Amino acid sequence: MSQAWADMKLGDPRKAFLVPEGGKVKLTEEGADELKIFPKGGKSDGEQLFLEILQKIKAQQKVLYAQGKHRVLVIIQAMDTGGKDGCVKSVFSTVDPAGISVKSFKKPNEEDLAHDFLWRVHPHVPGNGEITVFNRSHYEDIIAVRVKKLYDDSVWKRRYRHVIEFERMLAEEGTTILKIFLHISKAEQKRRLEARLKNPAKHWKFHPDDLADRERWECFQNAYEDLIERTSTEHAPWYVIPADRKWFRNLAVAQLFSETLQDLDLTFPKVSWDAEEIRISD
Amino acid sequence: MSQAWADMKLGDPRKAFLVPEGGKVKLTEEGADELKIFPKGGKSDGEQLFLEILQKIKAQQKVLYAQGKHRVLVIIQAMDTGGKDGCVKSVFSTVDPAGISVKSFKKPNEEDLAHDFLWRVHPHVPGNGEITVFNRSHYEDIIAVRVKKLYDDSVWKRRYRHVIEFERMLAEEGTTILKIFLHISKAEQKRRLEARLKNPAKHWKFHPDDLADRERWECFQNAYEDLIERTSTEHAPWYVIPADRKWFRNLAVAQLFSETLQDLDLTFPKVSWDAEEIRISD
Numbered sequence: 001m002s003q004a005w006a007d008m009k010l011g012d013p014r015k016a017f018l019v020p021e022g023g024k025v026k027l028t029e030e031g032a033d034e035l036k037i038f039p040k041g042g043k044s045d046g047e048q049l050f051l052e053i054l055q056k057i058k059a060q061q062k063v064l065y066a067q068g069k070h071r072v073l074v075i076i077q078a079m080d081t082g083g084k085d086g087c088v089k090s091v092f093s094t095v096d097p098a099g100i101s102v103k104s105f106k107k108p109n110e111e112d113l114a115h116d117f118l119w120r121v122h123p124h125v126p127g128n129g130e131i132t133v134f135n136r137s138h139y140e141d142i143i144a145v146r147v148k149k150l151y152d153d154s155v156w157k158r159r160y161r162h163v164i165e166f167e168r169m170l171a172e173e174g175t176t177i178l179k180i181f182l183h184i185s186k187a188e189q190k191r192r193l194e195a196r197l198k199n200p201a202k203h204w205k206f207h208p209d210d211l212a213d214r215e216r217w218e219c220f221q222n223a224y225e226d227l228i229e230r231t232s233t234e235h236a237p238w239y240v241i242p243a244d245r246k247w248f249r250n251l252a253v254a255q256l257f258s259e260t261l262q263d264l265d266l267t268f269p270k271v272s273w274d275a276e277e278i279r280i281s282d
Numbered sequence: 283m284s285q286a287w288a289d290m291k292l293g294d295p296r297k298a299f300l301v302p303e304g305g306k307v308k309l310t311e312e313g314a315d316e317l318k319i320f321p322k323g324g325k326s327d328g329e330q331l332f333l334e335i336l337q338k339i340k341a342q343q344k345v346l347y348a349q350g351k352h353r354v355l356v357i358i359q360a361m362d363t364g365g366k367d368g369c370v371k372s373v374f375s376t377v378d379p380a381g382i383s384v385k386s387f388k389k390p391n392e393e394d395l396a397h398d399f400l401w402r403v404h405p406h407v408p409g410n411g412e413i414t415v416f417n418r419s420h421y422e423d424i425i426a427v428r429v430k431k432l433y434d435d436s437v438w439k440r441r442y443r444h445v446i447e448f449e450r451m452l453a454e455e456g457t458t459i460l461k462i463f464l465h466i467s468k469a470e471q472k473r474r475l476e477a478r479l480k481n482p483a484k485h486w487k488f489h490p491d492d493l494a495d496r497e498r499w500e501c502f503q504n505a506y507e508d509l510i511e512r513t514s515t516e517h518a519p520w521y522v523i524p525a526d527r528k529w530f531r532n533l534a535v536a537q538l539f540s541e542t543l544q545d546l547d548l549t550f551p552k553v554s555w556d557a558e559e560i561r562i563s564d
Contacts, residue, residue, distance in 0.1 A: 071397075114409035115353075116455035122404040127396035158454050165447035172440050173398035 010049065011037030013256040017239040019232040025225045025240060032185040033244040037252060046251045053254040054094050060261040061131065063268055065099035068129035070264045071175040074257065075134045077143075078182035079220060080210045081192035083243050084135050087182060090250045091257065092133050101126075104135040117141040117159065118166055125170060138163055142227055147219045160230045171235035178260050179236060180253060181228060182243035186217050292331065293319030295538040299521040301514040307507045307522060314467035314526040319534060328533045335536040336376050342543040343413065345550055347381035350411035352546045353457040356539065357416045359425075360464035361502060362492045363474035365525050366417050369464060372532045373539065374415050383408075386417040399423040399441065400448055407452060420445055424509055429501045442512045453517035460542050461518060462535060463510060464525035468499050 016036040019025050038046055064070055074092070078084050088102055103124045112120045118138055126132040142163070146156045167177055184192075193210065196202040213220065232238040239256055243249040298318040301307050320328055346352055356374070360366050370384055385406045394402045400420055408414040424445070428438045449459055466474075475492065478484040495502065514520035521538055525531040 068396075111409065114350075114411075115407065116452055116457065118451065119404060119407065122401060125397065125401065127393065129396075161447075162451040162454070165443075166451070169400065169444040169448065170398055172444070175398065 009038065009041060009045075010251075010255060012259065013037050013239065013241075013252050014259055017241055017252065017256065019228050019238045019240060021233050021237070023229065023232065025228045025238075027183055027221045027225055027240070029185040029187065031240075032183045032188060032242050034242045035245070035248055036242070037255070038248065043245075043247050046247045050247070050251045050254055053251070053258050054091075057091075057254065057258050057261065058095055060258065060266060061095045061099055063266040064131065064261065064264070065096070065129045066268050067266060068269070070266075071126040071128060072131040072261070072264075073126055073134070073170065073175050073177045074131070075137045075139070075177070075179045076182065077137065077139050077180070077224075078243065079184060079189060079217075080213055081189050081196070082182040082184045083246060083249055084182060085205075086246060087180075087243075087249060087253055088133055088135050091254045092131075095131070099129060100131040100133070102133045102135060105137055105140065108141075118162065122166075125175065128174075138166075139227065139231075143220070143223050146223050147213075147216055160227075163231055164233060164236075167231075167233065167236035176260065176264065177236035178257065179232070179238045180256070181224065181238060181240045182249060182253075183240050184243045186214075188244040189214065189217075291320065291323060291327075292533075292537060294541065295319050295521065295523075295534050296541055299523055299534065299538065301510050301520045301522060303515050303519070305511065305514065307510045309465055309503045309507055309522070311467040311469065313522075314465050314470060314524050316524045317527070317530055318524070319537070320530065325527075325529050328529045332372075332529070332533045332536055335533070335540050336373070339373075339536065339540050339543065340377055342540065342548060343377045343381055345548040346413065346543065346546070347378070347411045348550050349548060350551070352548075353408040353410060354413040354543070354546075355408055355416070355452065355457050355459045356413070357419045357421070357459070357461045358464065359419065359421050359462070359506075360525065361466060361471060361499075362495055363471050363478070364464040364466045365528060365531055366464060368528060369462075369525075369531060369535055370415055370417050373536045374413075377413070381411060382413040382415070384415045384417060387419055387422060390423075400444065404448075407457065410456075420448075421509065421513075425502070425505050428505050429495075429498055442509075445513055446515060446518075449513075449515065449518035458542065458546065459518035460539065461514070461520045462538070463506065463520060463522045464531060464535075465522050466525045468496075470526045471496065471499075 035041070038049075041049070064072070076084050076087060092100060092102060101124075105121070108117075108120065121134075121138045124132060124134070142156045142159050145151055145159075146153070171177055193206070193214070196206045228238045228240065241249055241252045241256070317323070320331075323331070346354070358366050358369060374382060374384060383406075387403070390399075390402065403416075403420045406414060406416070424438045424441050427433055427441075428435075453459055475488070475496070478488045510520045510522065523531055523534050523538070
């Protein structure tokens with residue numbers, strides 16, 4: 001399969017899934033299954049194309065690392081079973097681990113809570129030549145705090161500004177930020193939770209708390225819509241990826257990531273010597 | 283000497299030295315020697331009063347630590363020989379080291395420079411019950427970058443917004459921020475640099491770079507005036523302390539710090555048991 005073929009068939013995910021600054025979001029059941037950028041492709045075509053894009057990402061990451069100039073931060077959020085772990089594993093774990101790191105954020109511990117909510121996040125942002133993927137992030141400190149009413153409403157409300165300005169600072173200092181919401185339907189979540197219960201090897205991924213969160217599905221969806229609308233900015237845009245079909249989710253995220261890297265001026269660094277003139281002694 | 287006597291004689295440093303949000307600053311030679319809050323007191327009275335205030339600070343810090351609620355960040359900036367180290371030693375090093383920490387920021391290293399300028403700062407902000415003193419700070423990333431023209435002007439200009447919003451986030455999340463500029467005159471700096479050169483035990487504090495910075499005295503003063511005017515906010519105000527006389531500087535900073543602690547609702551935490559009812563077995 002040639003790159004030309006791939007380009008022909010696959011739409012631009014940065015147009016199809018972008019929530020523009022000031023734009024509106026409606027998280028619908030149907031929206032979780034739309035195949036916007038690959039409407040006529042089937043699963044097997046999609047999987048083949050995905051592998052091709054992965055090769056491209058590997059090559060891009062190699063240059064990004066050697067160049068040591070750009071910093072790339074990918075933030076992934078989703079409901080339980082939304083596919084965060086699967087997406088991280090499929091798309092980002094095939095790349096050279098020297099240049100990419102994944103940081104998963106669990107519930108904040110006592111020391112975290114003794115500080116501002118960005119305190120535990122900031123040390124993990126990428127440096128020059130690095131890609132960092134946040135599996136959950138500072139956005140939990142808005143979403144979970146709001147839906148579970150952990151603090152007074154004024155806390156999560158003012159955090160919108162805090163994250164926007166934090167990300168603006170990162171972006172203006174040289175970080176490319178990509179925020180991804182994996183959008184699944186309530187029906188798909190039911191199937192995935194049932195699958196976890198049926199398979200003892202997946203029991204460790206199930207928590208009874210997940211059911212309490214599922215009871216508040218509408219609250220979470222509303223909170224996410226509000227969050228995405230208010231914090232999608234030019235310097236750190238949100239993309240809503242239909243994620244009911246795992247193969248399509250992986251394809252879309254990989255292509256989105258690759259296109260983002262494509263826009264950076266990735267070139268191997270210039271060296272100060274002339275390879276023609278260097279002789280290696282016997 | 284009684285507390286009543288102290289209160290009578292000493293003016294309020296939070297009025298005398300505050301640069302209000304939107305206010306103007308002029309760093310003059312004479313301003314470095316004004317004894318605003320203690321106009322009639324002499325050095326020996328001032329030193330005695332200072333010791334009394336230190337005892338008060340010790341008591342306040344003890345409650346702050348036990349209460350584990352408030353976070354206090356003190357940021358100290360000054361020209362070379364301005365008295366940062368001396369002030370930290372005199373005012374802040376007499377307190378229980380379990381509850382106070384001093385973080386000195388030197389020139390950023392290679393790893394620091396591979397990240398945004400707040401990356402190396404953020405991990406050191408105080409947690410609940412803690413006081414942290416920054417000896418130099420993220421403000422060097424504006425001042426030094428500007429005066430020494432380390433990067434394009436656009437970099438330090440946009441950092442005004444970055445620090446304002448960073449400090450807003452810290453403040454809204456529960457941190458009390460106090461920013462202190464120790465203001466010395468150019469004539470006093472000359473005396474202090476000469477004293478360093480005369481005394482071999484002080485040679486380690488002298489760097490030839492200090493002279494290059496002295497050559498740019500006006501540039502630095504202008505940059506500091508601009509900085510203080512633009513980044514003094516209600517949530518993180520700047521105070522300009524006349525610092526030509528060391529005893530007065532210590533007195534003023536100690537009183538400023540103590541008054542700031544005074545405004546927090548410092549109380550020992552309530553316990554869940556009744557001391558009257560508890561019997562210790564023999």
